[in-house]
Structures are given as structure tokens and as C-alpha cells.
Amino acid sequence: MSTHIAAEKGEIARTILLPGDPMRAKFIADNFLEDPVCYNQVRGMYGFTGTYQGREISVQGTGMGMPSISIYVNELIRDFDVKNLIRVGSCGSFSEKVKIRDIILAIGACTNSRNNQLRFNGQDYAPTANFTLLSKAHNIANEKGIEVKVGNVLSSDLFYGDDPDAWQVWSRYGVLAVEMETAELYTLAAKYGVRALSILTVSDSVVTGEATTAEEREKTFTDMIEIALETAE
Numbered sequence: 001m002s003t004h005i006a007a008e009k010g011e012i013a014r015t016i017l018l019p020g021d022p023m024r025a026k027f028i029a030d031n032f033l034e035d036p037v038c039y040n041q042v043r044g045m046y047g048f049t050g051t052y053q054g055r056e057i058s059v060q061g062t063g064m065g066m067p068s069i070s071i072y073v074n075e076l077i078r079d080f081d082v083k084n085l086i087r088v089g090s091c092g093s094f095s096e097k098v099k100i101r102d103i104i105l106a107i108g109a110c111t112n113s114r115n116n117q118l119r120f121n122g123q124d125y126a127p128t129a130n131f132t133l134l135s136k137a138h139n140i141a142n143e144k145g146i147e148v149k150v151g152n153v154l155s156s157d158l159f160y161g162d163d164p165d166a167w168q169v170w171s172r173y174g175v176l177a178v179e180m181e182t183a184e185l186y187t188l189a190a191k192y193g194v195r196a197l198s199i200l201t202v203s204d205s206v207v208t209g210e211a212t213t214a215e216e217r218e219k220t221f222t223d224m225i226e227i228a229l230e231t232a233e
């Protein structure tokens with residue numbers, strides 16, 4: 001048992017999927033895992049362990065934003081020895097070329113968070129994906145005939161910002177989409193010497209204003225989930 005996770009040691013697999021939405025965690029457990037056991041309901045942040053194609057795997061909701069995912073990832077690594085962490089999240093497109101329901105493998109994550117400036121005495125740190133997980137996920141997507149985009153994302157502290165045009169400078173520098181957790185996930189993975197990857201499905205477009213519904217975000221991102229489960233070791 002850690003501060004925010006009610007599992008006993010050994011109840012969480014060394015590989016874990018991390019959706020922000022705890023209901024997406026339950027959906028993945030109910031629909032993709034065999035014999036799922038719920039090990040956490042603290043704060044409604046569901047965590048389950050089951051098997052997928054004979055391999056033990058867990059799925060844990062992380063909540064929204066970097067302070068929240070930071071708590072879960074710290075505890076998963078430090079208290080439960082988790083080694084492979086694969087975020088399965090939603091994101092908003094910053095590019096006309098990135099459409100609703102497209103899948104992005106986040107090779108790196110920019111951020112407007114101050115977390116790393118605090119860690120690195122005001123200097124920048126470049127959070128990056130684990131190459132082994134990234135290339136494996138890319139190969140699996142290719143084998144399945146699922147098109148994925150590989151690129152940089154922005155992990156933002158603000159969902160509702162004040163400047164409606166703020167996305168444009170990121171877009172000009174090739175950032176594909178915005179979400180709210182990957183920079184912290186990748187930084188913590190580097191700190192602890194474990195592996196992390198964010199796989200994201202585009203839920204809306206900051207460019208065109210198109211959007212998916214909450215139910216679609218909970219239940220229809222199955223290509224991303226299958227890529228993540230098959231990438232898991």
C-alpha cells in the first residue's frame with residue numbers, strides 16, 4: 001500500500017497502461033484483460049491487474065495533469081517496481097495534418113510546466129520516449145495496418161488557456177498535439193531508469209474545433225489500446 005494506491009506489493013504488474021480517465025482504465029480491464037482484479041479504488045482512481053495474451057499487465061488511471069500523474073508514477077515505480085509505463089491518452093491536434101482519431105506516438109514532450117525548471121535549477125530538460133517501446137509500438141502499428149504519427153507533443157498545465165492563438169507557435173515548430181501529462185511521465189521514467197511511452201489518440205482539433213464526445217473518449221480508442229497492450233512486455 002502506498003499513499004494513493006491500495007495494492008499490496010506484487011499485485012501490480014511490471015508493465016502498466018496509464019489512461020488519464022479512470023473510467024478508461026475500467027473499460028480496458030473489462031474489455032481487454034482476462035481475469036482482471038481491481039487493486040485500487042482510492043479517490044475513484046481505478047487500478048486493475050489481469051492478463052493479455054498470457055502476459056500479466058496492469059492498468060491504472062492517473063487523473064488529469066502533471067501533479068496527478070506524478071503522484072501515481074512515483075508510487076508505481078518506487079513502491080511497486082513498475083518498469084514499463086505506457087500512457088494511453090487523448091490529445092488535441094495542433095496541425096491540419098493531424099485529424100480526429102489519428103494516433104500519435106510521442107517521441108518527445110515540450111511543456112509549459114515549471115516542474116523541470118524546479119528540478120533543473122531553471123534550466124530546460126528534454127523529456128523523451130523510450131526508444132525500444134517507441135519502435136516496438138511503431139512496428140506493431142505497421143503490422144496491424146494502423147497509421148500512426150510519430151512526433152513531439154506539448155504537455156500543458158492549462159486546458160483552458162487565455163490566449164486562443166497560443167498553439168500556433170508550437171505548431172510552427174512541428175509540435176503535433178497538446179495533452180497534459182507526458183513531459184512528467186518521461187522525466188520520471190528517466191529519473192528512475194525505467195521505460196515510458198505515450199500513445200495518444202486525437203480527441204479534438206484545436207485547429208478546426210472538431211471534437212469527440214466523453215463516451216467516445218472512454219470507449220472507442222481501441223486501436224491505441226491494442227497497440228499499447230501488444231507493446232507491453
Ligand SMILES: O=P(O)(O)O[C@H]1O[C@H](CO)[C@@H](O)[C@H]1O
Nearest residue numbers: 019020021064089090179180
Ligand atoms: O484522456 P486523458 O488521458 O485524460 O488525456 C487528456 O485529457 C485530459 C483533458 O481532457 C488531460 O488529462 C489530457 O492529457
Ligand SMILES: O=c1cc[nH]c(=O)[nH]1
Nearest residue numbers: 090091092178179180
Ligand atoms: O485539446 C485537448 C484535448 C485533449 N487533451 C488536452 O489536454 N487538450
